[in-house]
Amino acid sequence: MAMQLDKVVPFGRSLDEYRQMFALSEDDLVRTIIGVGDGPASFNAEMHALGKQVVSVDPLFAFTADDIEWRFYAVVDAIIEQVKATPDDWVWTYHCSSEDLRQTRINVLARFITDYEAGKTTGRYVVGELPHLDFTDNQFDLALCSHFLFLYSDQFSYDFHRLSILDMLRVASEVRVFPLMTLGLQPSLYVGPLMQELHSIGYTAQIQTVPYEFQRGGNQMLCIKR
Numbered sequence: 001m002a003m004q005l006d007k008v009v010p011f012g013r014s015l016d017e018y019r020q021m022f023a024l025s026e027d028d029l030v031r032t033i034i035g036v037g038d039g040p041a042s043f044n045a046e047m048h049a050l051g052k053q054v055v056s057v058d059p060l061f062a063f064t065a066d067d068i069e070w071r072f073y074a075v076v077d078a079i080i081e082q083v084k085a086t087p088d089d090w091v092w093t094y095h096c097s098s099e100d101l102r103q104t105r106i107n108v109l110a111r112f113i114t115d116y117e118a119g120k121t122t123g124r125y126v127v128g129e130l131p132h133l134d135f136t137d138n139q140f141d142l143a144l145c146s147h148f149l150f151l152y153s154d155q156f157s158y159d160f161h162r163l164s165i166l167d168m169l170r171v172a173s174e175v176r177v178f179p180l181m182t183l184g185l186q187p188s189l190y191v192g193p194l195m196q197e198l199h200s201i202g203y204t205a206q207i208q209t210v211p212y213e214f215q216r217g218g219n220q221m222l223c224i225k226r
């Protein structure tokens with residue numbers, strides 16, 4: 001289904017946030033990585049500048065840099081106002097204030113935009129979407145998915161999550177997903193049943209507590225391996 005830009009919140013996170021959300025070690029950073037649903041994160045741009053290999057896949061990449069930037073500025077103030085109105089829902093350690101959060105998201109977007117056209121040309125930003133990734137089996141060492149799966153459990157079915165994670169496991173030998181809670185700050189009800197299904201077909205699936213927590217209670221990452 002074609003993505004409608006007016007339904008997307010094009011907020012992205014930095015390499016430092018990815019490192020914390022996914023507990024990425026120095027060894028992890030030299031693996032071949034696919035970022036699924038990376039959107040306008042600066043993870044790929046910053047990794048590329050360090051000489052590391054990341055391919056980002058997202059339906060958002062069907063749009064131009066101008067479209068994505070326009071959409072960001074159309075929604076940023078309303079989102080920051082929502083955050084300000086619910087201060088207790090957030091942990092103010094990584095981001096010190098709503099203004100700090102706003103500035104970080106602006107900086108991340110700007111970093112992404114400077115890299116986007118060049119990265120598209122060289123195949124680092126690829127249009128695609130879960131639950132099926134257009135990549136070959138075992139093409140990557142590590143698949144990362146942040147702020148999409150589990151977060152939108154109210155919008156996407158259990159079956160969508162199951163198929164998506166199995167397809168990420170087809171293209172990469174390890175998958176990490178963060179966070180494990182929904183937009184409504186509830187633990188996703190899909191996590192337990194999915195872990196059981198994965199164990200029953202021979203994968204190890206473990207929940208790991210990580211240093212990053214912005215959504216209150218959202219400091220857990222699911223790590224799945226063959």
Ligand SMILES: C[S@@+](CC[C@H](N)C(=O)[O-])C[C@H]1O[C@@H](n2cnc3c(N)ncnc32)[C@H](O)[C@@H]1O
Nearest residue numbers: 011012013037038039041060129130146147148
């Ligand atoms: C909230 S953003 C998170 C961006 C980035 N992962 C981060 O944490 O900074 C969610 C992203 O999921 C993408 N998305 C939506 N539907 C998707 C799908 N079916 N498969 C992969 N990504 C999708 C959106 O376009 C958007 O860029």
